[in-house]
Amino acid sequence: MGRRVTLIDVARHAGVSRTTASYVITGTGRVSTATRERVLASIETLGYVYNEGAASLRRKGRTVGVIVPNIDRPFFGEVLIGVESTFTDSGYMSLMVSTRDQLDQQARLLRMLREHQVAALAIIPATGSGEDLVDAIHSWEVPTVFLSRYVAGATEPYVGSDEVRGGFLAADHLIRAHECRSIAYIGGPTFGVARIDRLDGVRRAIAESGADVTLTDVTTESTVAAGMRAGHELAAGELPDGVVCHNDSIAMGVARALYDEGLAGRTRIIGYDDVAAAQASVPSLTSVATNGRLLGETAAQALLAVISGREPTVRSNLAEPKLIVRESCGDHPRVH
Amino acid sequence: MGRRVTLIDVARHAGVSRTTASYVITGTGRVSTATRERVLASIETLGYVYNEGAASLRRKGRTVGVIVPNIDRPFFGEVLIGVESTFTDSGYMSLMVSTRDQLDQQARLLRMLREHQVAALAIIPATGSGEDLVDAIHSWEVPTVFLSRYVAGATEPYVGSDEVRGGFLAADHLIRAHECRSIAYIGGPTFGVARIDRLDGVRRAIAESGADVTLTDVTTESTVAAGMRAGHELAAGELPDGVVCHNDSIAMGVARALYDEGLAGRTRIIGYDDVAAAQASVPSLTSVATNGRLLGETAAQALLAVISGREPTVRSNLAEPKLIVRESCGDHPRVH
DNA sequence: TTGTAAGCGTTATCAG
């Protein structure tokens, strides 16, 4: 169990000073090609591995923090891919943690990340985040970008999808293309900003249409099972002409419940996020696509810019969602 | 922009030595309650935050590495939840990286994690991993556990699902409950161990049944789109009595393609992993459930044990998969 | 182009 090989060993072995050895590794100083070769060789034969931790004690670290509510939601997974790949491609490592959408967890993880001296923070705030979070981040003074969900009072850059627009697109399609006169919005946490904004978009579409459209809404968890429950409840009352769901999981649950009730195809269903399974479900799911991956990449880019002293590339970035029309909203009547 | 508050500041402010201050923070040494209070107060008023990085220079670090092929595959997402939550609950932070299932990426990330001095490594190896990976890990001498996919020649503990058993369960059900005489295995990377093992299980089921069952197999990517392509190809030839798919995404794609070909319900379909959407699809998907979350937790537990000097809790852990029977294999003929 | 030496913020050892 030989001792750890350190830069000093390398230097000694190559017959140079620590400084020179350090220079060739970081590429910082000017070193003659001859010495560089020699040092590189020594590194190889000694099996030296750089100690990022020790280095971080002097210079800025190369670790960033990423906080998400839960890794397993497909949409967040997409976002994570974008964030993580962009960071590691730039030589940064992502300390990813999930809050399970709970504020106390979030506070705890925030503290841990801070103790780990992360150089930047990308965060999808837990539902209900407010002043506390903003204060914590602010007093920390770490480069931060909010992702996908914004927080009132935050001055940090925000990268997300235009939720109002998304809600509008869905409702507008139901109203104008299918003459729906009653719409239900299903799912999402009551005070989630996404939910509020999308509902806003839905109302806007209703207003703009000039038609007499009634809107109801129910909150649920964002799971397939919750969607199924909601679907059965829907079936118990008067079926709305169309429903827009908070995400595709809910939408699939609703569709299945309605199918089980013998009501397949009797109302028009639109999901949100356009996950991969949406195209394969029966009926295939009309959905508002948000490209989470791109969101993640954009956020990471912005942070990288700030870290390296450049101006942030985005102050605020609202990606335009797209409505992907498939069978579930009734455009392809093949489904019975 | 005051200087960073350090332990020295705290000590000075509390009128004690660095050592004492450190003791109260780590809980290591014996400190009188009076002094502890005083130090704690100073920490509070000064706004001191612990520097994990500096500490790691002396003692073992509290960050672990987690390598996965891609975060967005629902099953891996499940596993990650298990790993991450177990680690953070024990005060460890997870450096999660994804290889995109590419060997060169994996090598690079492995090196980065090593430079970050992670205390342990949980890895779902990229497809095709072999000696190189094993050697790298071995020479590194870091506590490691392989997850979900094992690698030939690895001596490290392995936590995964019993793939042979899974393949057996699926095929056995098709043969014995539904008298299938031709079975197709669809999907997965050609040399992936999971694929090979499951096929093995399928063959075993065939052999045990004593029946004359033909088996074909095709490899595809593990996506919905690939599943749809495979489904259309299937439709072009003679439809097998039953198909078992490498995962649920593929299964949903196959089912949809068959539906589009007007062949819905004409062959029995079984998926793998039992993701949330499986229960909501139409027809609902029969699937082999593997509980990725538990796998992740088990792996993390094992690593935590090794890290803290205890014996590893598992040398090798093969979780028993379960067959969840739903409509897609024809048990609920309601589907037409 | 290369070397010297002073940190970076903790922890660990060993006396008091």
Next chain:
DNA sequence: CTGATAACGCTTACAA
């Protein structure tokens, strides 16, 4: 129970 003091492994002026 508390306090000096030496590591830990690397970066970075500054000097040669």
